[in-house]
Amino acid sequence: MSGTHAAVVLAAGGSRRLGRAKQLLTRGGETLAHRAARLCAETSPRRLLVVVGAYRxxxxxxxxxxxxxxxxxxxxxxxxxxxLRTAAAALVAHEGPTLIVACDQPALESAHLRRLLDGAAATGLGCAATLHDGAPGIPAVLPPSWREHAGQLQGDQGMGRKLRELRADAVWTLDAPELGFDIDNDADLRVAIERGLLDDVSL
Structure with missing residues (x-):
């Protein structure tokens, strides 16, 4: 049965520091873009959006x-x-919460997303976020009001600042240190391969 949430996979970046499309790196032969979308699909969202840009x-x-x-x-x-502004505009008619996922967190598993959705449902605001060095970030589940704030975002600003402004008891938080590791450069890529989070590639 479909849930009340929408899901958004952020997969538009140009991977400038890495020099190759991180969306197309693979884990177990599956691209990170496909993996993130598949994991979101397994949560049975009403709508599943993949935001594309570079390497579209x-x-x-x-x-x-x-x-x-x-x-x-x-x-x-x-x-x-x-x-985020693009996703917000596409979801203007969606009245439920939104699960936001990036495609460059290779340790992401379906259990993380299920815990976030369950945690958000247990709060009055319907909001959940992953802790990164003590600060809330993505993956996250955001209430419908997130779309209004998205219109004000500039540059590489995400929803972290807005999440930090909310009362601590209004946001359910997931403590999953493994999700703090993302792929930005060749050094990250080497570490991910060593940890078995990505398939070996020629650097």
Missing amino acids: EDVAQAVAGIGCELVVNDEWERGLGSS
Whole structure:
């Protein structure tokens, strides 16, 4: 049965520091873009959006068959904020919470997403976030009001600041240190391969 939430996979970045499309790196032969979309699909969202920008044709091919909606962020070079604004605009008619997921956290598992959705449902605000060095971030479950704030985001601003402004008891938090590791550069890529989180590639 479908849940009341929508899900958004952020997969529009240009991976400038890495020099290759991180969305297309693989774990167990599965691209990170496909993996993130698949894990979100397993939560049975009402709508599943994948925000694409750089490498859009390759990413679109990577997530083919998932049953997701591709949303193009033509301003992807302006940073994360532009992708969140794009997603917010596409979900203007959605009245439920939204699960936000990035595709560059290779340790992400379906259990993380289930715990976030369950945690959000237990709060009055319907909000949950993952702790990163003590601060809330993504993956996160946000109430409908997040879309209003998204319109004000600039550059690489995400929803972290807004989450920090909420009362501590209004946000259920997931303590999962493994999700603090993401792929930004070659050093991160090497570590991920050593940990078995990514398939070996030629650096």
